[in-house]
Amino acid sequence: MTESIHGRHYEDLRRMVERRLRGLTQRGSPEDLNDACRYVLSAGGKRIRAVLVLLSCEAVGGNAKQALDASVALELMHNFTLVHDDIMDHARSRRGRPTVHIRWNVNNALLAGDVLLAMAYAALLRSRTAKLSPLVELFTGALLQVCEGQALDLEFETRADVSVRDYFRMIGKKTGRLFSAAGELGGLLGGGSPRQVTVLREFGHHLGRAFQLQDDLLDVTADPSRLGKSIGGDIVERKKTYLLLKAAERTRGRDRAVVQVLLRGNRRRADGGHGAMQQSVATDPREARMIRTVTDIYRRYGVLKDTERQVRANTRRAVRALDSLPRNESAAALRWLSERLVTRPS
């Protein structure tokens, strides 16, 4: 019952965001560019970062409408990072559709990413508030952090000595900063006190960590039909996930050797070859075997259990941060959302 109240509330806010995003896209010349932006923004999804802005605004007593422009801005910034990251990762699909650089080409994707970022600033500037300047500053600071996080992620590809600590630093910037910025933006626009804004920022930070850890976990434990992509992609790509780095700490003997192969660097060369085909996951029997072997290691050394614990611990920290906020329906929805994350099937 509570679930469906919060679920409906979430859905209402998500639709507000969706409508506003639809209104931003253009048709006509330059066609490829406008088509690509429309394509990206029409992909749907949970719009979790945008809804977090709106719920954070309400949680401190504001009206979601006050934060709608900023929430759309954050969603646009997120989409900018997706389009550019997909180029860098040579990703061939997202949400079951070809990525922009596959559907069009790298040049159009690069430019569409740039435009999505410009659109993000344009949306943010439409916010009706006397505090526009701290808002734009916060937004720009978050953008810089996200870029740094992505740079660290790229750096990790060619480094064998990445630690769990390095990992948390990276995801704190790459994933966490958008979540913590969501809390801050909403808090500011809802007229929250400085203390409340800080609390919402911390909430977002912990939630972002939980979200990324859960993402790493789902790559090996999810139901493939619900994940929307093949299982074990991170293993095949030798990504330095929390799971792999934790396994690096724990494994011994032959298991250690397997983990070392994965740690020794991303299979892709850093310089890309952007025309190269990314191999589809798990069609290659050797890859399927590798996924089974590594997943088994994760299980035997308690890495899966540990990751689950980490997800729960970070979720708990997020929820606890909310304790000092007024006890209203939106704060309850933020709690509900955080706890749902831990159990999300995909």
Place this chain on the structure above:
Amino acid sequence: MTESIHGRHYEDLRRMVERRLRGLTQRGSPEDLNDACRYVLSAGGKRIRAVLVLLSCEAVGGNAKQALDASVALELMHNFTLVHDDIMDHARSRRGRPTVHIRWNVNNALLAGDVLLAMAYAALLRSRTAKLSPLVELFTGALLQVCEGQALDLEFETRADVSVRDYFRMIGKKTGRLFSAAGELGGLLGGGSPRQVTVLREFGHHLGRAFQLQDDLLDVTADPSRLGKSIGGDIVERKKTYLLLKAAERTRGRDRAVVQVLLRGNRRRADGGHGAMQQSVATDPREARMIRTVTDIYRRYGVLKDTERQVRANTRRAVRALDSLPRNESAAALRWLSERLVTRPS
């Protein structure tokens, strides 16, 4: 004598910009990203857009220092476009040094471009002014136009029916908007009247056109040792320059056929192959012959003369726009700068 006064003034302002830019770059982790940003910003150059901001500020009675942050922001935005455009154009060198994606790789260049843009906003936000909001709006509008201009330029690569009118629309966005934004930003920060800000915007618009036309012209007429790159690069790359589009209007018979080959589309495929080597210009004897043939057509049909006329006409319009500004030394420096553009050797 006048020349050296304005020259010294320009140089003083350029150094202010240079110093501030140097102060922005960081060392340390993420290393590739920070190194790439420092590499881009240490390339020097005329910093013409930044100095235009400062001179425009002074021309309406302001102090250059008031506009320094905005001038650096515009220079950063310009450098963001260079890094991303170089990826899209597969350019191998800029200012006699390897481009970022050649020196490092496409991924690092993409990300460095993103960060330069974030740094641009961060710089802009440091402007001490009560009018920050219109400033950021202007900046964001300019960014969108520049991206659109680049999208049109890419579109032109695969279109055979580009007109001179299309060309002016494209360069008005891609080149002109940064110049006109320079005038506006300086005018606003110098406390100029709305009329003066408009005048400076128009000044920049015409100057930007003159600048781009001169750029197109220099590709075939410059002294290669001063141009810093080989002559005829635009011809080899079949770029839709003003010269080529004007030749398309005028040529007949066999000359027409030669021009048609160039118009039929850029030699590169739009989808890139970003690992592919861009052929170095004029080492191939067929290319050298093509450059000679096309340059000869440009000469015989009066295209070179016509382009020179266009450069002069746009410069004149720019200078005339300045007539309604107060007659101070900085307005004189803007005039001097505009006229020097027409005669610049590279």
